Amino acid sequence: MDTLLSIGIGIALSAACGFRVFVPPLVMSIAALYGHLQLAPEFEWIGTYPALFAFAVATCIEIAAYYIPWVDHALDIVSTPTAIAIGTFITKALVHGTTDPLLEWTVAVIAGGGAAGIFQTLTGMLRVSSTALTGGIGNPVVSTIEAASSFILSVLAIFVPILAVGLVVTGVTFLIQKVLQKRANIGES
Template sequence: MDNLESIFIGLALSAACGFRIFVPPLVMSVAAIYGHLPLSSGFEWMGTYPALYAFGIATIIEIAAYYIPWVDNLLDTVATPTAIAFGTWIAAALFPNTDPLLKWTMAVLAGGGSAGIIQALTSFTRLSSTALTVGVGNSAIATIESIGAFALSGLAIFVPLLAIGLVVGLLFFSFSKGLQIFAIK
């Protein structure tokens, strides 16, 4: 795997953390176990069965919790900083082994940043749904986010160029909507 492909995969998986935090590490673990994803040194443990089981259990709990009314909004409070941390960590696991300062700076800015922006978009969407539907519509949003996390994670592994294109599109959409919300008329 070349350096650019590793960066694309890392960024796309980091962005997927904005939808569901534990889905990208689960997909990474499966891909590493089956030899589809080489991990940077120090992160090889992600390609083990104990890591796979831990990520699987965490994913099930996380997805289920988003279907409990009002708990989903509370989870968003914790999920935002956690998504940034996991996005950073995932990017570092896949970015090329270069100078550690460069690697971790890129991971924080690109990986953590993309995860944080996507998480902010999903949090805002859920908050709007709660206000407009008194929480009734949140289960539909939770389903879409879970599907998005699995789809983006899978695309990141198998079609990284398409996945990074989707991430760029989501980031552009997030920024354009953010500018519309805060525009002074």
């Protein structure tokens, strides 16, 4: 697998961790089992049936928990460092074959962990806004959109990685523009 393509797939899957932590590992496990994804030798366990079962159970529990009022906010607090860690490991599992493990881990931490952290922060802010605007009534809708986004982005990352990376870049660009607009508006006030 081409190194740049592997990095792109890793970044897109890591960004999907920002929506739901366990969905990307589940999709990776399925893809690895069916031969659509080549993992680093030390991460081949992801493509086993016990790992698939564990990821499926964790995904179901995580998705269900986001529909419980106030538990969703508690999960956002725990999910941020977890998403960054899993995003890092996902990228490292895909970026291999270079002669420098330090380079592989550096790319995994910065690109994978960074993408997961950015999107997890975005979803946390969205949930707080939803709670403030709807008193929490809109949170199940937000949870459904986040879960669907995680599944869609994960599948796109495996089968159409260029599109998935494009969506991630577009999302990050949109977020940066919104932050800069807010700062400009605050500066004008």
